[in-house]
Amino acid sequence: MSHTVLGYQLMGLDLQFQFQQGFGFWATIFSFLVGVSLIFYIYLRFPQNTLVRLYLLLGLTGILWQLNDLLTHLSANVQTASFFDRLTSMGWNFIGPVCLHFVWYYTRFFHRHRAPHVLLLLYLPSFFLLSLYQMDLYPHVFTYIPSWGWVKDISKPWVSVIQLSWISLLVWVATWNMIRYTIAVRHHPVQFKQALLITLAVSMPAIAGVIVQFLIPLLWHTPSYPVTSSFMTVSVCCTFIALKKYQLFQPRDLIEEELVMSEVPVLVCCVMPNGFAAYLNNYGQYVLGISGASSASRPFHQLFKAADARHLQHLLEAHDQALAGKESNLPDIALHTPSGIRQMHFAVRPLINNGRIIATLWVGKDITDLRQMQVELMRKEYLLSEAQQLAHLGNWEWNVADNRMVWSDEMYRIYGCRSDEKITLARFMELIDEADRVRVKRLFKKALSSRKGFSFYHQTMVNGKDKVIFVKGYIGQTQDGTINRVYGIAQDVTERIEKEKLLEKQNRELEKVNQELDRFIYSISHDLRSPIASMMGIVQLCEEETDPQVNKHHFSMLRESLKRLDHFITDVMHYSNNARMPVNKSPIIWSSLVEEVINSIPAVYHRDVDIHFEYVEQTDEFYSDAYRIKTILQKLLFNAVLHKHPERNKNEVFLLVQANDQQCTLVIEDKGMGIDHTVQSRIFEMFYRANSKVPGSGLGLYIVKEMLNKLEGEITVHSEPGVGTRFALTIPNQKNLVIT
Missing domain, CATH: 3.30.565.10 (Histidine kinase-like ATPase, C-terminal domain)
Known part of the structure; x- marks a missing residue:
């Protein structure tokens, strides 16, 4: 083994590196580069939902652990190894909780249990142990192995043992959860193989790390070789196979997370650009009468069995438009299902992630019962219009094709037309008062364009008398959506409106009379009593006074009070006469x-x-x-x-x-x-x-x-x-x- 030593001064530390060419160096750097490549591959190619982000976070902690092993392997002294270990310790310290967090999310643990406090208990110990480590509250023991480099001795002190035991426990719990989930999905071939690979990706580094770095050094007092990060290459390989072969991190994961449509009565389907369905929720499987496994092996137009070629063409066009970035709505699509032909309303939109269209999202609502209710409602409305005709209401219908209007006898009477007169839409508009004609035409045109019902009041002249007519109409359509007729009722409401106006006027007058009566009673009691009280006082003075001259003055005052009283009574009389006399x-x-x-x-x-x-x-x-x-x-x-x-x-x-x-x-x-x-x-x-x-x-x-x-x-x-x-x-x- 040959090596070269380089030294650097950083923050008062003498950092020294040695470039070894042994097995440990190549194993560590190879594992590090493979892990980095996988992280970038997933980030750039797959939808960024919570599950993917958790895996990226897990991969990042693994890369930090691998970088920790690589830098300590390159360290030429214990100070350098300790410095880099502290710098990258977040990776190996948090890999346990992040791994279990990812597994819980992958196995739908959080879909079945609402336990936000669990995450707090999951991450809190790691934060506590990391703070103890970073503050140097216990010694960091490193051992130099000639064939490997500097490695951390995790058998001492006892805090390191607790720290590694906590990480190992979390990873083993994650492995146990994956094993249970893999057994649960064993009847779904794709999901089973995917879960099996994730189980191997989680368990292999954990098993190797616990045996080589924990059990063997603890039992036989041998150096702790950091092989866990190297065995993460196995995790990378398992993940890559699951990605390429068994649909890991496909758009179906994004659909289930964002829409939560597995159990609601709405069909949700995710269609890949090649036309094959990547996801179909439980309700969609129930409506279409297929299983989730078979839905992934069929083109979507075979899942949605259109009742005719025109509806099939609409489905294909909507898929192409969504791939082009356009949203579309298909209001009435007839599909063959095990329960018969069902009417579906589809909303189709592109599924965009990371700025690119990865699939098309189909959301369908079964409107068969709604359509049947609408037909029944229209039938009852027709019966209601017939009943209104018997109650002196006129009903009418305009046939769009031949521009012919059919009137009931009551309609001819309301508009004062001869019963043998041919009525067209133009003639109907002529019967409407000129002041209302433009408004009615605009309402009629708007109703035809929006295909919604309408109603309006208008005036007309019949036999020299003004009439007010109330008209209500509906738009009739064929099954393909073509407007074929407009029908409705008309009612002569002249008398009703006149009575309403008269009643409103009488109410105003009654309210005014009531207010005046209140004021009148109050004023009468005051203005009558005031002169009477004055006169009574003067009479009393006259009775007590014996001087004729003084009494003469009193009589003059009495006369003035009588004049005021007479004037007030005269006003009251005028008020009364005006109210009652024509x-x-x-x-x-x-x-x-x-x-x-x-x-x-x-x-x-x-x-x-x-x-x-x-x-x-x-x-x-x-x-x-x-x-x-x-x-x-x-x-x-x-x-x-x-x-x-x-x-x-x-x-x-x-x-x-x-x-x-x-x-x-x-x-x-x-x-x-x-x-x-x-x-x-x-x-x-x-x-x-x-x-x-x-x-x-x-x-x-x-x-x-x-x-x-x-x-x-x-x-x-x-x-x-x-x-x-x-x-x-x-x-x-x-x-x-x-x-x-």
């Missing part, structure tokens, strides 16, 4: 009506207010409800007088009336106190008073608004505080107007 049309003589209104205002209120009236007459006949118009003018003029400007000696109110054949415009404008902008939107509310200093019930403007609503009129207000207020009213001429 509109009574009569010709309006504006000059006499306005004069009567002005005279009805007590002189005490407008003695310092001038009311100017201007009437522009443009028609001889204006009809409306005289009582309501008179009340409206009384309320507005009285408000203008009451809200006069206190700092002006003379106030003015202007009333302009302009009537024509269509409507009358009334403008009441004053130069009084005005209304604050923040409250102008609320002045027409019941019992709302914008100025509490001016007497009133808060009903005046509310009654004005309600009476205008009865007359179908409108009112607007414009006011500036301190400047004045302007009310503008428009009242339609009811000479030819029907009031509802």
Whole structure:
């Protein structure tokens, strides 16, 4: 044996190497290079799932162990050997737990048991022992063997014995698990041979290592030759045979891990680029009536026995498209199965790993029962449409081939057509109101393209009356998916919609009445009791007072309270009359009506207010409800007088009336106190008073608004505080107007 010694200085250590040419050197370096080659081969060529990643991690720990033996073999002194042993000790320290972890995953241990704490207990001792070793808490004993080099003496101290015993125990447990799994899959030829090779790959280095490195040195006190890493070449060979011959790390492993489809009611199949099935889950085997062993020896189009040539062509095209990187869906594929013809829905996509397509993935759902349910549902829908026809509903059908529509008798009645009229789709569209026609055509076109049902409302004119029709339709298809008919129902819902609108209006009115009633009761109790209480107090004062002059003042106060009470009762009466009395049309003589209104205002209120009236007459006949118009003018003029400007000696109110054949415009404008902008939107509310200093019930403007609503009129207000207020009213001429 010849050798050359080289020395290096690194981190204060004198590292020396000797290049030997003995058996140990060549055995170690050969094993190391073979292990590295296998790791790169698996990484580049096979799918990267959890199982493969665990094997790569196991191979990496083995390579580190082999590198440990190689570097200590090349070390020329014990310091160099100890340095490299500490540097690569993670390999031999963790090979035991990683090996058992890989075996458990390979044998589906984690599929049967949910035990996350097991992995913690598996790796924790190795981390603990490695930390003891790296911190030099016990001596590292090395022995030099002339024919081999520096080797670690694992028979001492006792921590090394415990460390190696723990590693050996884990590897033997892994071997025992593999033996049990190999026996369990003995009836599956490919799986059995694959498991047998993995068992040899795990057990051979373990057996050789325990015998040569542990038992012999312990019993006969001989040097411990590091042959375990060299025997890993046997593991590499067994793994390579399993990869090439017995489908180890094939796409089926990736499918089972990522989809977990072995027991769910969905067919899952993995097809290799050559067309042969690499994997078929349990449900797929059950549906197709074949075993898993025989499925791997057949092309996929023989597994999926298409009921006709067209469906077979769809299967082949979907496989080719998936290999080209495209996904596809086959919604209705009929397959021959032991239980008869089954309808399947397939989703086909490429199975990509490491950036390349390694297979095609087929996921199929048996939709036979669903299709039967759909047929039954369509039959019941047809029966339902017949029942609707008996209940005055029309049913229709459009034949796509000849563009002919078949109508029931009720359809002709709904649309007001003659029973002998030939109806086409174009004629049907003509019967739809022009405002709805474009929308209906768009909905119809969308339904044909999406092949989904549709419904819509539209208006039409029948015998001079507007009708609202509800239409609902369905798309009929042949077995090959061609649209052959569109059918559905039509219902005249005019009366229903009118009743719904009336009911909605009545509900709004009822809600409004309820709210007003609440406010009305509250205000009545307050506004009636207030003057009555005031009068009772004045009467009591009169009874106690003997001076006639003082009582005269009391009587004056009593009169004012009675006036307020009378004014409030008058407002309540106007409110009640407006709510219950219909509109009574009569010709309006504006000059006499306005004069009567002005005279009805007590002189005490407008003695310092001038009311100017201007009437522009443009028609001889204006009809409306005289009582309501008179009340409206009384309320507005009285408000203008009451809200006069206190700092002006003379106030003015202007009333302009302009009537024509269509409507009358009334403008009441004053130069009084005005209304604050923040409250102008609320002045027409019941019992709302914008100025509490001016007497009133808060009903005046509310009654004005309600009476205008009865007359179908409108009112607007414009006011500036301190400047004045302007009310503008428009009242339609009811000479030819029907009031509802």
